[in-house]
Amino acid sequence: MAESTARWLRASCPQVWGSLHGHPFLRDMATGTLSLERFRFYLEQDTMYLVEYAKCMALGAARARSVDEVAWLRDSMDNIVDNELPKNRELLQRVIDLGARDRGGSRGMAPTTLAYTSFLTSTAYRGDALDVMTVIMPCAVSYREIALELVDQIAPDSLYTGWMEFFVGDFYGARLARMQANLDELAERAGPGRRELLREEFATASRLEVAFWDMAYECRQWPDLAVAPD
């Protein structure tokens, strides 16, 4: 049996994934010291991100070669539109109600959100369903890995508990497994000639994942839209 392309991609840029796992934003989530305003900034940007992430999946469906590929991409999109986005908005409202300050996250896409979503969009217009599956994978996989790593460290009544429980749960786990199986099948159909480009696309999206946490941790907005900390 052929090696899983999803697994091979995941293992292909260990340095970048090392930075992802050790990120201070996530460490502070685990210790419960992450400031509310950082979490608010993250959620505001992530909500804008997820809309474009879902559209990238729709583009993948539109650029697929067969109807089963259309269905696979549609299934990935469903999770964002029906679960992650509503969940995110609820949590954002809760964080605002708890008094989190706006550090400029509500003023529009911050530099890294713009970079990441523009990369997803332009890759999808240039590529096909397989390229889309590849660039959406770092986000999809890392959230599961992160949540599995942190779930035991976080107090059960924390603000972050619900967020983690979703990504740790069976519903998300089964969905991710299907996405990985779909990516493997798409890669199988496309043949080995695509591997090098896929590796680059996966690495770029992984770097942007790290950059997204950096941005959230520093509440890094464009200079002319930034709001200084107190």
Add this chain to the structure above:
Amino acid sequence: MAESTARWLRASCPQVWGSLHGHPFLRDMATGTLSLERFRFYLEQDTMYLVEYAKCMALGAARARSVDEVAWLRDSMDNIVDNELPKNRELLQRVIDLGARDRGGSRGMAPTTLAYTSFLTSTAYRGDALDVMTVIMPCAVSYREIALELVDQIAPDSLYTGWMEFFVGDFYGARLARMQANLDELAERAGPGRRELLREEFATASRLEVAFWDMAYECRQWPDLAVAPD
């Protein structure tokens, strides 16, 4: 309350819709004299058409402006992927099992299928969710109108009964009503400046609907792919 754009579009090219309703393919379906090979040709081409029709909806989702627009287009796509395509394939298999000859419909897209699907695709790449809703509407609406018109004339055990029942039924009816409401809302958001272009897009797609039935009735394939009647 504003006039429904969906209704206004439907009423905007009566001559074309007249040809649609009086089409010999449909008249022969009603009288039960439509040849099996014509129906086979139709189903073969319609199956290729529906894959691109679904991808056009996916493109509409990708080019939407908000997440509710993404969801509306996704809902339209669901019906094609989950209902119409499997239903079509089953019926095609049944027609083949009944001994329908291949008049070249299996050899690839016939001229009008190519024209129609290329028009849908290129319009979607140029436009947005509203343009997509507009060009997919003639097919969606006319199938309901046609089925409602013919359902009482066709023997209940006919090959065409199941086909009609789907489009006459409440499931499809509710779905179409939602599509029309979504189109109206999209048109409302876009403002009156778009009306003239929408009217043209709707008219072109309506003409292609007529041309599609023409093609099916005459089993019109490219000359070098055609199979002559017995």
Add this chain to the structure above:
Amino acid sequence: MAESTARWLRASCPQVWGSLHGHPFLRDMATGTLSLERFRFYLEQDTMYLVEYAKCMALGAARARSVDEVAWLRDSMDNIVDNELPKNRELLQRVIDLGARDRGGSRGMAPTTLAYTSFLTSTAYRGDALDVMTVIMPCAVSYREIALELVDQIAPDSLYTGWMEFFVGDFYGARLARMQANLDELAERAGPGRRELLREEFATASRLEVAFWDMAYECRQWPDLAVAPD
């Protein structure tokens, strides 16, 4: 040295190219019996076609992989924008001044013009510079072949003389040779895995060339836009 892909494609669908060369529109041009209104219809539709043909080349440039590929597609576009379109418009004006009736060609794209341009556009959005070069080639090559075939048969002071002289001339000949060399180089870079799809794309565009002459000869407009002959 590798076989020329441009030449291989040209030889790959002899039946279609047979219909192209023996077309009544061209035969009537040669004998001088082509009616002015047919030529007018052709020019009106060809002008709309060429705008989309040029944009297809621009899309090819946008979807190219390297800057030399961008330049090659740009060069092809230059000829349409700077030479063929202005030349076409002048000739159309002359034909109108000579009293050619409007057979509906001025009322918008006829079915085959819509089919052909939509096919070019959707192929370009799906593909890359090589796909674009492939689908624009049947038009580019066949005009040279047609003009070379007919140039000696046509009276030197005919309406059609200038049209032919352009495609027979060294300027166009050199440009076409460069396009073919560019296609060969692009195919070389892409590798043999693309050949089957290229062959299909070339065949479809070739069939649409035949259909375009059919349309022009019969002044075939959409039924609701058509103008009957006297």
Add this chain to the structure above:
Amino acid sequence: MAESTARWLRASCPQVWGSLHGHPFLRDMATGTLSLERFRFYLEQDTMYLVEYAKCMALGAARARSVDEVAWLRDSMDNIVDNELPKNRELLQRVIDLGARDRGGSRGMAPTTLAYTSFLTSTAYRGDALDVMTVIMPCAVSYREIALELVDQIAPDSLYTGWMEFFVGDFYGARLARMQANLDELAERAGPGRRELLREEFATASRLEVAFWDMAYECRQWPDLAVAPD
């Protein structure tokens, strides 16, 4: 006469353009203290940028509404393909020959180059010729403004002299004036409903111009591709 949209856009985000003019990279160019390795990093990234910048113009041509709009975008592309890119490559070779170290600029697109080019590409796929003209303008205008500001301060035999002379010269000046006139005409055709989106697109591209100089000044590559200073 209507106000120039190009001028209005230029005046619409003074804070961002203030950062552009006072940038340390440019100040160090003027005083002759800019390190060769920073200039090399800039040129390596700018070369990758310009290829995508030219393709963005090609996309604008492909998504234009009329043939004169196609020609305008093509004209802008010509300058990049025929002048700026070859000039850039020559200068890069000269800088390398002078012994400039590679600070990772040769290893692929740095974060800001990726962000900027992805933004250009995704905007072009979503928009039309006017959106493209708007997002390419900050780069086109600022290089002229920067060069005019610095040209007198720089020693005539500096490495930077040729670079500046191009952007100060009449050839580039006339080309830029035409681009601005084309943008004004496109905005006139599109009507005032587009202004707010254009302003946002212009602001984003302007912020990315500043970020591009930041990146060059700090030789900021992805962490896993970076080369530390000596």
